[in-house]
Amino acid sequence: EADIYQTPRYLVIGTGKKITLECSQTMGHDKMYWYQQDPGMELHLIHYSYGVNSTEKGDLSSESTVSRIRTEHFPLTLESARPSHTSQYLCASSPPLAVQETQYFGPGTRLLVL
Amino acid sequence: DAKTTQPPSMDCAEGRAANLPCNHSTISGNEYVYWYRQIHSQGPQYIIHGLKNNETNEMASLIITEDRKSSTLILPHATLRDTAVYYCIVRDRNTGTASKLTFGTGTRLQVTL
Numbered sequence: 443e444a445d446i447y448q449t450p451r452y453l454v455i456g457t458g459k460k461i462t463l464e465c466s467q468t469m470g471h472d473k474m475y476w477y478q479q480d481p482g483m484e485l486h487l488i489h490y491s492y493g494v495n496s497t498e499k500g501d502l503s504s505e506s507t508v509s510r511i512r513t514e515h516f517p518l519t520l521e522s523a524r525p526s527h528t529s530q531y532l533c534a535s536s537p538p539l540a541v542q543e544t545q546y547f548g549p550g551t552r553l554l555v556l
Numbered sequence: 557d558a559k560t561t562q563p564p565s566m567d568c569a570e571g572r573a574a575n576l577p578c579n580h581s582t583i584s585g586n587e588y589v590y591w592y593r594q595i596h597s598q599g600p601q602y603i604i605h606g607l608k609n610n611e612t613n614e615m616a617s618l619i620i621t622e623d624r625k626s627s628t629l630i631l632p633h634a635t636l637r638d639t640a641v642y643y644c645i646v647r648d649r650n651t652g653t654a655s656k657l658t659f660g661t662g663t664r665l666q667v668t669l
Contacts, residue, residue, distance in 0.1 A: 475656075477659075479597075481597070484659055484660060484661055485594075485600070485659040487656055487657075487658075490656065500656070501656070501658070530597060532599050532600075533599075534599070534600075544602045544605070545592075545600075545602065545657060546602070547598075547599025547600050547601070548599050549598060549599055550597070550598065550599055
């Protein structure tokens with residue numbers, strides 16, 4: 443069982459609101475990731491981090507931003523939510539050894555923007 | 557990451573072996589084959605990975621052909637709880653800090669009574 447947590451699990455919010463999706467892991471993993479997935483569709487990487495103070499854009503362009511001030515914490519922020527941001531957001535982490543690349547996923551946050 | 561090809565869906569009777577194929581004809585010598593699964597929109601779960609030898613763990617077995625152009629994930633005794641989307645991914649072992657996985661559309665496995 444992976445020790446990676448996401449809150450909230452479900453969020454319904456109005457257009458224009460600022461939101462932060464939380465992701466925390468207690469495994470001491472350096473690498474962390476955010477994926478976006480629409481229902482029945484593929485996962486798309488939107489952000490990743492190699493470690494503290496490191497953040498990179500993923501393969502899918504996203505209006506969200508991330509920060510990595512602590513190893514265990516990788517929050518994702520939307521400054522002004524829109525209905526197009528409605529999706530599921532999945533956080534993952536992986537240990538530092540590049541060869542044994544196993545990503546551990548959190549349960550996800552389902553976001554609905556009205 | 558090299559491209560993989562998987563059938564969009566498969567059915568399997570409960571208690572029987574589920575054999576999920578994956579083609580990765582452009583795989584290079586440095587690339588591992590990974591399998592993940594995603595149960596009903598939960599976070600994906602790692603299953604197994606291999607380079608060129610067959611691998612087995614408590615969840616599944618991975619059979620990789622000698623030319624490494626295809627592989628098969630085997631769930632020896634499928635249960636209803638194995639119903640999920642199964643993703644086959646190839647990834648370079650020498651990517652340094654770049655550890656991205658590219659999830660395709662996967663195979664939707666339906667286990668039936």
